[in-house]
Structures are given as structure tokens and as C-alpha cells.
Amino acid sequence: MTGILYLCATPIGNLDDMTFRAVKVLREVDFIAAEDTRRTRKLLTHFEIHTPLVRYDEFSKNQSGEKIISSLLAGKNIACVSDAGLPAISDPGADLVRLAVDAGIKVCPIPGANAALSALICSGLDTARFAFAGFLPKTAKNRRELLKNLSMREETLIFYEAPHRLKKTLQELAENLGNRKITLARELTKVHEEFLRGEIFTLLENLEEPQGEFVIVVEGLKGGEKIETPAENFIGAYKNLIADGFDKKSAMREVAKKFNVSRREIYNALLKEEII
Numbered sequence: 001m002t003g004i005l006y007l008c009a010t011p012i013g014n015l016d017d018m019t020f021r022a023v024k025v026l027r028e029v030d031f032i033a034a035e036d037t038r039r040t041r042k043l044l045t046h047f048e049i050h051t052p053l054v055r056y057d058e059f060s061k062n063q064s065g066e067k068i069i070s071s072l073l074a075g076k077n078i079a080c081v082s083d084a085g086l087p088a089i090s091d092p093g094a095d096l097v098r099l100a101v102d103a104g105i106k107v108c109p110i111p112g113a114n115a116a117l118s119a120l121i122c123s124g125l126d127t128a129r130f131a132f133a134g135f136l137p138k139t140a141k142n143r144r145e146l147l148k149n150l151s152m153r154e155e156t157l158i159f160y161e162a163p164h165r166l167k168k169t170l171q172e173l174a175e176n177l178g179n180r181k182i183t184l185a186r187e188l189t190k191v192h193e194e195f196l197r198g199e200i201f202t203l204l205e206n207l208e209e210p211q212g213e214f215v216i217v218v219e220g221l222k223g224g225e226k227i228e229t230p231a232e233n234f235i236g237a238y239k240n241l242i243a244d245g246f247d248k249k250s251a252m253r254e255v256a257k258k259f260n261v262s263r264r265e266i267y268n269a270l271l272k273e274e275i276i
């Protein structure tokens with residue numbers, strides 16, 4: 001019998017967010033694969049869990065992943081935990097899950113704290129439809145491309161960001177998506193938890209040296225909203241629609257409708273870039 005891979009949530013700040021089930025599973029599994037063994041050890045000590053730990057992080061994941069899968073195939077039950085929150089959300093746990101699924105191993109969620117959803121539900125923005133974008137790509141080109149695509153989305157958008165890059169990212173969001181309404185969720189579940197709400201530029205003006213952990217929740221594209229840097233956005237949107245199978249005329253009509261501008265304006269932008 002193969003073992004089970006448990007994906008076990010851990011608190012994102014407040015230790016009281018640890019679930020009874022997480023403690024039980026972490027006590028009962030054969031070992032725990034942890035992204036940061038030092039941090040997880042502290043958590044285990046707090047909850048009097050004595051299960052052995054193995055390292056599974058960005059650097060060790062290839063070697064460690066194979067060993068974990070072999071152990072699962074040999075019948076061991078293993079829990080995967082990340083630094084904090086849900087494993088496999090913006091951390092290497094996702095790769096382990098893929099390996100396990102490919103090997104036909106059962107994966108089982110042990111739900112709990114998660115920064116993205118905690119930020120979303122307190123944002124005051126639309127929670128009916130949302131898209132999780134996680135951390136933006138590292139290269140400027142990839143970031144621009146992604147943001148161009150996201151600029152057309154009507155769902156609320158959720159981003160993770162490190163404090164030292166927060167201001168730059170907000171600037172880029174404003175440039176690519178327009179000066180939208182956002183909520184910055186800071187230090188969720190911790191002593192200094194706060195929610196900063198407003199338009200991007202207003203928040204940027206008042207943000208000094210950002211400290212702590214942040215989730216950025218951004219309002220989706222509003223029907224009829226006119227975005228700044230229009231030509232770039234028109235072109236990105238047009239190309240996406242063409243890639244989705246729209247003919248040129250319908251794609252132009254759709255883009256014009258979305259951005260609330262004339263088809264002539266779209267046509268001129270595409271002509272200028274020699275796209276049509």
C-alpha cells in the first residue's frame with residue numbers, strides 16, 4: 001500500500017490558527033517535509049510534535065522530492081508544510097504535489113490559514129470572482145506581459161510581494177492597470193495587522209518604508225473604465241483575443257467596448273505598431 005501525502009496548513013502569524021487536525025496529522029505521519037526546517041521545528045516544539053523533519057525547499061527539491069516519493073511508494077505517510085499558510089501556494093510544495101499525482105499517490109488537504117484569501121475577504125473588494133497572481137515574475141519583460149493580460153480581467157486580482165519591492169510593484173501596477181482601488185493587507189493575523197485601502201497613487205504617497213508581510217488586492221477592470229497607457233493595453237487585449245480565435249473586426253469591437261473608446265482609436269494604435 002502506498003502512503004498518503006498530506007498538505008498541511010500552518011499559521012501565517014497567529015499560532016492559534018493551527019487546526020486540531022493539523023496537529024494530529026503532523027503527530028501521526030512518518031515524517032514531515034518542510035520548506036524551512038528551523039521555522040517548522042519551532043512550530044513543532046510549540047505543539048509538542050516529535051515527528052522527524054526533512055528539508056524540501058527550492059534548493060533541495062529535486063533530490064529531496066525523489067526520496068519523498070520513494071518513501072510514499074514504500075508506504076510511508078508524509079506531511080508537507082511550507083514556511084506558513086497552505087503548502088503549494090507560491091512555494092515549492094506544488095512541485096511535490098505534481099510528482100505525487102504523477103506517481104498515483106493519494107494527496108490529502110489539511111486546510112487552514114492562507115494569506116491570499118484572508119486578505120481578499122477583508123479587502124472590501126469583489127469576492128465573487130477573483131484571480132490569484134502570486135508573486136510577479138522576476139524579469140521586467142515577463143512582468144509587463146503578465147500585467148498587460150491581467151489589465152483586461154474583471155475579477156479582483158491578488159498579489160504577494162516582499163516589503164522591499166512593494167513600492168516598485170505598486171508603481172508598476174498603476175502604470176499597467178491604471179490607478180485602481182486596492183487594499184494592502186499587512187501582517188495578517190499578527191499584532192500589527194492592518195488594512196490600507198485606497199487608490200494606488202494615494203497609498204503610495206503615504207507609504208513610507210514598508211515593513212512586514214503584504215498581500216496586494218486590486219479591484220478588477222470596471223466596465224467602461226478607461227485605463228492609462230491605452231495603446232499598450234489595446235494592443236495586448238487585441239492580441240489576446242486574436243489568439244483566442246476572434247477575427248480582426250470582432251477583436252477590435254471587443255477591445256473598444258472593454259476600454260470604452262472608439263474603434264478608430266484602436267485601429268490607429270494597431271496601425272501605428274504595424275499590427276494590422
Ligand code: SAM
Pocket residue numbers: 012013082084085086087088089090091113114115116159160161162185186187188189190213214215
Ligand atoms: N503559502 C503561503 C500562503 O498560503 O499564504 C504563502 C507563501 S508566500 C512564499 C509568502 C507571501 O505570502 C509573503 O511574501 C506575503 O506576500 C504573503 N504573506 C504570508 N503571510 C502573510 C501575512 N501574515 N500577512 C500578509 N501577507 C502574508
